[in-house]
Amino acid sequence: QAVVTQEPSLTVSPGGTVTLTCGSSTGAVTSGHYPYWFQQKPGQAPRTLIYDTSNKHSWTPARFSGSLLGGKAALTLSGAQPEDEAEYYCLLSYSGHVVFGGGTKLTVL
Amino acid sequence: EVQLVESGGGLVQPGGSLRLSCAASGFTFSSYWMHWVRQAPGKGLVWVSRINSDGSSTSYADSVKGRFTISRDNAKNTLYLQMNSLRAEDTAVYYCSPDFDYWGQGTLVTVSS
Numbered sequence: 001q002a003v004v005t006q007e008p009s010l011t012v013s014p015g016g017t018v019t020l021t022c023g024s025s026t027g028a029v030t031s032g033h034y035p036y037w038f039q040q041k042p043g044q045a046p047r048t049l050i051y052d053t054s055n056k057h058s059w060t061p062a063r064f065s066g067s068l069l070g071g072k073a074a075l076t077l078s079g080a081q082p083e084d085e086a087e088y089y090c091l092l093s094y095s096g097h098v099v100f101g102g103g104t105k106l107t108v109l
Numbered sequence: 110e111v112q113l114v115e116s117g118g119g120l121v122q123p124g125g126s127l128r129l130s131c132a133a134s135g136f137t138f139s140s141y142w143m144h145w146v147r148q149a150p151g152k153g154l155v156w157v158s159r160i161n162s163d164g165s166s167t168s169y170a171d172s173v174k175g176r177f178t179i180s181r182d183n184a185k186n187t188l189y190l191q192m193n194s195l196r197a198e199d200t201a202v203y204y205c206s207p208d209f210d211y212w213g214q215g216t217l218v219t220v221s222s
Contacts, residue, residue, distance in 0.1 A: 001170070001171055036209050038154070038209075045204060045212040045213065045214050045215060046146075046212050047212065048209055048210055048211070048212070051209065051210070057210070087153075089153065089154050091154075091156070096168050097159075097168050097169075097170065098156045098159070100146075100153060100154045100155060100156055101153075102153050103153040103154070
Protein backbone atom coordinates (compact mmCIF):
# COMPACT_ATOMS: atom_id res chain seq x y z
CA GLN A 1 0.00 0.00 0.00
CA ALA A 2 1.07 3.57 -0.65
CA VAL A 3 2.70 5.75 1.98
CA VAL A 4 1.32 9.25 2.58
CA THR A 5 3.75 11.79 4.01
CA GLN A 6 3.17 14.94 6.06
CA GLU A 7 5.45 17.30 7.94
CA PRO A 8 5.76 15.94 11.51
CA SER A 9 5.45 19.38 13.05
CA LEU A 10 5.03 23.03 12.12
CA THR A 11 4.81 26.25 14.08
CA VAL A 12 2.87 29.38 13.14
CA SER A 13 2.53 32.71 14.88
CA PRO A 14 -0.91 33.96 15.84
CA GLY A 15 -2.36 35.73 12.82
CA GLY A 16 0.20 34.14 10.55
CA THR A 17 -0.11 31.83 7.56
CA VAL A 18 1.11 28.25 7.27
CA THR A 19 0.80 25.54 4.63
CA LEU A 20 0.69 21.85 5.47
CA THR A 21 1.40 19.38 2.70
CA CYS A 22 0.45 15.80 1.90
CA GLY A 23 2.54 13.71 -0.48
CA SER A 24 2.20 10.25 -1.97
CA SER A 25 4.87 7.58 -2.43
CA THR A 26 3.28 6.70 -5.77
CA GLY A 27 3.92 10.09 -7.35
CA ALA A 28 2.11 13.38 -7.70
CA VAL A 29 -1.11 13.86 -5.76
CA THR A 30 -4.00 14.71 -8.05
CA SER A 31 -7.66 15.48 -7.65
CA GLY A 32 -8.23 11.80 -8.38
CA HIS A 33 -6.84 11.01 -4.93
CA TYR A 34 -9.75 13.00 -3.47
CA PRO A 35 -7.62 14.55 -0.71
CA TYR A 36 -9.21 15.07 2.69
CA TRP A 37 -7.96 17.09 5.64
CA PHE A 38 -8.91 16.47 9.27
CA GLN A 39 -8.26 18.31 12.50
CA GLN A 40 -7.92 16.46 15.79
CA LYS A 41 -7.45 17.99 19.22
CA PRO A 42 -6.31 15.97 22.23
CA GLY A 43 -9.00 13.68 23.59
CA GLN A 44 -11.39 14.44 20.75
CA ALA A 45 -12.56 12.65 17.64
CA PRO A 46 -11.30 13.93 14.30
CA ARG A 47 -13.20 16.67 12.52
CA THR A 48 -13.30 16.90 8.75
CA LEU A 49 -12.17 20.27 7.39
CA ILE A 50 -11.66 19.73 3.66
CA TYR A 51 -12.87 17.09 1.22
CA ASP A 52 -12.13 16.43 -2.44
CA THR A 53 -9.07 18.71 -2.47
CA SER A 54 -10.69 22.04 -1.69
CA ASN A 55 -14.32 21.69 -0.61
CA LYS A 56 -15.31 22.90 2.83
CA HIS A 57 -18.01 21.72 5.18
CA SER A 58 -20.40 24.19 6.75
CA TRP A 59 -18.39 24.08 9.98
CA THR A 60 -15.00 24.68 8.36
CA PRO A 61 -13.61 28.07 9.35
CA ALA A 62 -13.03 30.31 6.32
CA ARG A 63 -9.34 30.68 7.24
CA PHE A 64 -8.71 27.07 6.13
CA SER A 65 -8.34 26.27 2.44
CA GLY A 66 -7.28 23.22 0.44
CA SER A 67 -5.41 22.99 -2.86
CA LEU A 68 -2.90 21.04 -4.92
CA LEU A 69 0.59 22.49 -4.76
CA GLY A 70 3.77 21.19 -6.33
CA GLY A 71 2.51 17.63 -6.71
CA LYS A 72 1.08 17.49 -3.21
CA ALA A 73 -2.19 18.24 -1.52
CA ALA A 74 -1.99 21.32 0.66
CA LEU A 75 -3.91 22.80 3.57
CA THR A 76 -3.35 26.52 4.09
CA LEU A 77 -4.28 28.28 7.29
CA SER A 78 -4.42 32.05 6.91
CA GLY A 79 -4.73 34.07 10.09
CA ALA A 80 -3.95 31.35 12.62
CA GLN A 81 -5.85 31.40 15.90
CA PRO A 82 -4.80 29.81 19.19
CA GLU A 83 -7.65 27.30 18.85
CA ASP A 84 -6.09 26.01 15.62
CA GLU A 85 -3.35 24.29 17.59
CA ALA A 86 -4.01 20.63 16.86
CA GLU A 87 -2.94 17.56 14.91
CA TYR A 88 -3.84 17.63 11.24
CA TYR A 89 -4.20 14.54 9.09
CA CYS A 90 -4.60 14.17 5.37
CA LEU A 91 -6.11 11.21 3.58
CA LEU A 92 -5.69 10.02 0.02
CA SER A 93 -7.78 7.50 -1.88
CA TYR A 94 -6.23 4.83 -4.05
CA SER A 95 -7.77 2.04 -6.04
CA GLY A 96 -9.61 -0.05 -3.46
CA HIS A 97 -8.25 1.53 -0.32
CA VAL A 98 -7.46 4.78 1.44
CA VAL A 99 -4.38 5.88 3.38
CA PHE A 100 -3.93 8.47 6.09
CA GLY A 101 -0.82 10.54 6.44
CA GLY A 102 1.11 10.38 9.67
CA GLY A 103 -0.19 13.74 10.84
CA THR A 104 1.26 17.22 11.38
CA LYS A 105 1.34 18.67 14.87
CA LEU A 106 0.63 22.38 14.43
CA THR A 107 1.69 24.72 17.19
CA VAL A 108 0.39 28.29 17.32
CA LEU A 109 3.03 30.26 19.15
CA GLU B 110 -28.24 16.11 13.86
CA VAL B 111 -25.85 13.40 12.73
CA GLN B 112 -25.03 10.87 15.43
CA LEU B 113 -22.63 7.95 15.25
CA VAL B 114 -22.39 5.78 18.32
CA GLU B 115 -19.74 3.09 18.35
CA SER B 116 -20.00 0.25 20.86
CA GLY B 117 -18.69 -3.22 21.55
CA GLY B 118 -15.15 -2.36 22.56
CA GLY B 119 -13.45 -3.73 25.63
CA LEU B 120 -10.61 -5.88 26.91
CA VAL B 121 -9.94 -9.11 25.04
CA GLN B 122 -7.10 -11.64 25.15
CA PRO B 123 -4.80 -12.15 22.18
CA GLY B 124 -6.43 -14.49 19.72
CA GLY B 125 -9.89 -13.50 20.85
CA SER B 126 -12.78 -11.88 19.00
CA LEU B 127 -14.95 -8.80 19.31
CA ARG B 128 -17.80 -7.36 17.30
CA LEU B 129 -18.04 -3.60 17.06
CA SER B 130 -21.25 -1.79 16.18
CA CYS B 131 -21.89 1.73 14.93
CA ALA B 132 -25.43 3.04 15.28
CA ALA B 133 -26.09 5.88 12.86
CA SER B 134 -28.81 8.52 12.79
CA GLY B 135 -29.47 11.95 11.34
CA PHE B 136 -28.51 11.11 7.77
CA THR B 137 -29.52 8.66 5.05
CA PHE B 138 -27.34 5.75 6.18
CA SER B 139 -28.14 3.57 3.18
CA SER B 140 -26.74 6.18 0.79
CA TYR B 141 -23.26 6.32 2.29
CA TRP B 142 -20.16 4.22 2.02
CA MET B 143 -19.03 3.56 5.57
CA HIS B 144 -15.53 3.27 6.98
CA TRP B 145 -13.81 2.03 10.11
CA VAL B 146 -10.72 3.95 11.20
CA ARG B 147 -8.57 3.21 14.23
CA GLN B 148 -6.11 5.11 16.36
CA ALA B 149 -3.66 3.40 18.68
CA PRO B 150 -2.87 5.28 21.90
CA GLY B 151 -0.71 8.30 21.09
CA LYS B 152 -0.54 7.40 17.40
CA GLY B 153 -2.11 8.56 14.17
CA LEU B 154 -5.27 7.65 12.31
CA VAL B 155 -5.24 4.41 10.34
CA TRP B 156 -7.88 3.34 7.86
CA VAL B 157 -9.16 -0.17 8.57
CA SER B 158 -12.00 -1.03 6.22
CA ARG B 159 -14.83 0.28 4.07
CA ILE B 160 -18.12 -1.00 2.73
CA ASN B 161 -20.20 0.41 -0.09
CA SER B 162 -23.74 1.66 0.37
CA ASP B 163 -25.57 -1.62 -0.26
CA GLY B 164 -22.97 -3.87 1.33
CA SER B 165 -21.97 -5.62 -1.88
CA SER B 166 -18.35 -4.44 -1.89
CA THR B 167 -15.77 -4.31 0.89
CA SER B 168 -12.11 -3.43 1.23
CA TYR B 169 -9.55 -3.87 4.00
CA ALA B 170 -6.15 -2.64 5.06
CA ASP B 171 -3.48 -5.30 4.64
CA SER B 172 -2.96 -5.39 8.42
CA VAL B 173 -6.47 -6.72 9.07
CA LYS B 174 -7.28 -8.59 5.88
CA GLY B 175 -8.48 -12.11 6.61
CA ARG B 176 -9.11 -11.33 10.29
CA PHE B 177 -11.69 -8.53 10.22
CA THR B 178 -15.06 -8.45 8.45
CA ILE B 179 -17.08 -5.33 7.83
CA SER B 180 -20.84 -5.52 7.30
CA ARG B 181 -23.93 -3.35 7.55
CA ASP B 182 -27.66 -3.56 8.16
CA ASN B 183 -29.33 -0.71 6.33
CA ALA B 184 -32.69 -1.54 7.88
CA LYS B 185 -31.18 -0.96 11.33
CA ASN B 186 -28.86 1.91 10.28
CA THR B 187 -25.99 -0.01 11.81
CA LEU B 188 -22.43 -0.78 10.74
CA TYR B 189 -20.45 -3.69 12.14
CA LEU B 190 -16.85 -4.82 12.39
CA GLN B 191 -16.22 -8.44 13.32
CA MET B 192 -12.67 -8.73 14.61
CA ASN B 193 -11.11 -12.19 14.96
CA SER B 194 -7.62 -13.40 15.85
CA LEU B 195 -6.96 -10.16 17.67
CA ARG B 196 -3.39 -9.07 18.33
CA ALA B 197 -1.83 -6.60 20.73
CA GLU B 198 -1.25 -4.23 17.82
CA ASP B 199 -5.00 -4.04 17.21
CA THR B 200 -5.32 -2.08 20.47
CA ALA B 201 -6.87 1.25 19.49
CA VAL B 202 -9.89 3.49 19.52
CA TYR B 203 -12.10 2.45 16.61
CA TYR B 204 -14.14 5.11 14.82
CA CYS B 205 -16.86 4.71 12.21
CA SER B 206 -17.40 7.35 9.56
CA PRO B 207 -19.72 7.87 6.62
CA ASP B 208 -17.44 8.86 3.74
CA PHE B 209 -15.28 10.70 6.27
CA ASP B 210 -17.88 13.49 6.57
CA TYR B 211 -18.74 12.81 10.21
CA TRP B 212 -17.13 10.97 13.09
CA GLY B 213 -18.33 9.19 16.21
CA GLN B 214 -16.53 9.34 19.53
CA GLY B 215 -15.05 5.89 19.07
CA THR B 216 -14.88 2.70 21.10
CA LEU B 217 -11.70 1.46 22.76
CA VAL B 218 -10.45 -2.04 22.02
CA THR B 219 -7.66 -3.35 24.23
CA VAL B 220 -5.97 -6.62 23.36
CA SER B 221 -3.95 -7.87 26.29
CA SER B 222 -3.45 -10.92 28.44
